[in-house]
Amino acid sequence: MKNMLQPEHKRALISADTKPSFWLLHSLGWLFYVLILTIDNVAFIGSDKLDDRFVIFPLLISGLLAILLTLPLRSLYRRLWCLSPVKLFISVVVSSLLVAAIWTPLKNMVIWNWEDNYSIFLVLNGQFDEEHHPARLFMTISYAFFMVMAWSSLYFGINYHFRLVKEKEQHFNAVMLSHKAQIKMLRYQINPHFLFNTLNAISTLVLQGSKERANTMLIKLSTFFRYSLDNDPEKKITLQEELDALRLYLDIEKTRFDERLTVHFEVSPATEKLLVPSLIIQPLVENSIKYAIAKMKSGGEIRISARCEQDELILQVADNGPFSCFSQLPGMSQGVGLQNIDERLNVIYPHQHQFELSVAQPQGFVVTMTLPVEHSLE
Template sequence: MTVILILVSFLYYTRALAIIHSKISDIAEKNISQTAGLFDLMLEGYNSVTKSLNGNYELTRLLQETSSNPAVSVINERSITNIIGAAFYSRKEIVGIHIITNGGKVYSYEKQFAGVIDINYAQTDWYSKLQASKGNMVWLGLYSGSPINTMQQDTVFVFGRQLYDLMDYKSIGVIVIETDPAPITEALSNVSISPGTRVFITGMDDQLIASKGQQGAGATGFSQLPKPSQDQAIIVDDTSDQLIVAASTALADWTIYGITPKSDFNSEINQTRLYLFVVVLALIIVSTMLASIVSRTIASPLKLLIREMKKVELGNFSGSVNVNSFEEINSLVSSFNRMVQRMDELIKRIKLSSVSEKNAQLQALQSQVNPHFLYNTLDMIYWMLDEKGNERLSRVILSLSQMFRYSSNWEEASQTTLRQELEQIRHYLTIIGSRLNDRVQTEIDVDENWLDVVLPKMTIQPIIENAVKYGLEPLGTPCKLQVHAERHYHQLHIKIIDDGLGMDEATLDQIQANLRKRPSLALEPVSRPRRGIGLHNVHARIGMMFGENYGLSVESRQGEGTTVTIIVPIPIALQGGRRDENSNCG
């Protein structure tokens, strides 16, 4: 038990550790994927601002127009500023928009208008990158202050592109836009999964674009970090002591890194491991104590009981077991002692009665009468009557013989075919016709296609017997009994119709309620006289053979007659041919 407990605990801990690492990796991957998506949406918005300015025909025309008239120049500058201002207010995070023409003119629209333009902007790195671009967006990254307005010292995110005249596609200057870096830093926060997570954005040449989290080890040397390939937007690396996730953006050639020390989420795992160790140790101590108690109070008495059982197996019924243990063990031992004593008494009694019992069995065997003796006797009576010319009585005897053979032969199977059931009915009606002086006119009209349909043995005869006994015989006048079959989809409805007395509503309701109960097929008590196989018995046997969708249904009106419908399935082999919903088979 201790080995199993330790093994299960180890497997549980290993599996739990793997699941935790997998979940953390999935969360980190999902977070960085969402962050990359946010950056793509953000950069797409910024890109659309620069495109709207570059595609403004009026702006490009005014930037290239020169006029000697000071008033016209002032109006042009004001129009340019208004166009830039419209773009400025299109996004709330924009801090400033600057257009620097190739002629050296600077047009700005920003929150702080008292700034001083850096006169050495042409020698700066960011200006060189814009000049070297071919009209594509240049993402310059985070700056501690405005690269153009020397009075602006707040951190800004800077990007821009060359401004072209779309008529002859020549460069007329550059656009520089400065935005609040808060959306970027907030998006980077989404990558963090622990307080020690460091998040970086690197550019094409592995230069740092933006960062969030603790600086120091790992903040440099981005060329050594894994980079997503073109067909792999996100990668996860947890082979070292750090969990590294990386994702690339679609619009900018950026790579977003999230680096989390595994020690940050291993601390909780260590606590779980310590708790599991304490629990396992406590369970080992408890299990050892329980094993000792069980050995003294349960195992020893059971061993004594087993030893005595082996003696009983060898035929020694004189021994007994005496133990003092739990109430259940004491009760088991007492029961064993009583059982052994009882077995000893029964063996002695069996020895005394075995001879007389064998004699009784022999007498019972000798007194049995072979049913074939009755068949042969009925056949002998039939031939004697036939020789004397009593054809009517001979037919009755022959029918009785055939019915007796059919009803008493249950050795082969308890099911039959509709053909054999109808043959049995004809013999029964022969006897009934003689007994009622041919007052009952019978009509059996069943299509030959349905004669091989399977149904339980003795299904139709009990129904006709009830119809004659309770509906037709008390009537005292000529009457009619019909048997015909109808197809309903894959079911065969065998109808037994009489024009006898019928039933009142109370009796009909009681019969229908009994049929709905689906009674179990049970034998009647021996003390009661046998009254034949009733409707509920036939109904139950059909249900047991074919399912609850099959059985009997009864319709009746007092003074008009009764209709009993036997519903059985049509075998697949007989379902070919007609497909009508209700085809008359009679």
């Protein structure tokens, strides 16, 4: 089994920004419209009927009318959100045109009253003159329609953006929860397998009358499982903690195999504080014991090494079992063995790890894991 995927940069976590207040954006948007019109009137058009300093007042009233008239569109658009794109577009156009048809005459009446001293009450009573014709109340309706359509576009654009971000965040969280569940499932597959082997060995010791050894083995087994259950399988621990757990496991196995098993640790001090998935080495050692040491009558050795090369942590478990080629491999990749570890690494380090099985010299096998370097915060 071999996984030679090239490492990639970690993707940044997706998180939805806080959505701005509708009232804030609604008010600021129309106030900005008033500001732009004021600058246009004062700087470019000018006014010979009114002091330029006061031209902002009718424009402010026009902006307030726009704020009030476009407010109902918010409730309307919420109801229309699930329509098909074509129906939604038609609805928005018709609604914007209706608002523009109401806003334009009201705005023009305010301007007539302010600039021409033509009373709004004269208009309401139907008293028009040549300069102030009823049709002229709807002048600039196309401009008003454009402004309301711009408001509608911004409303949908902003809401679509934050809905999309929220959906991405929900999808990301769902994937993370799925990965966590998968990690737990894969990690917890180890315990029943190891428990069966150990209890079988304890039963044999009891039948042989070795009660003290059986009791010692039970104590070590309970200590190991307490350690295992206290560590969340989705979290990472330091390599030193991982090796401590591994030594608990090996103490149990040495009780089973006695002098048939010798373990050598070659761990660089620089790697001891680096983070690794919990109980990631123990299944590899268990495979070596099951498929190599258990087949030997004496002289069984397992070497566990850890070193750093550039930004990578290299972990190796090697044995001197009786096998010297892959054709002799008795299904080590099945069950809770190498396949389990490979799946866990694929979940925890997607595209950022290597997992390789090779033949040792003169015999045996070497399992190599290459992981990204992660430093403990402690």
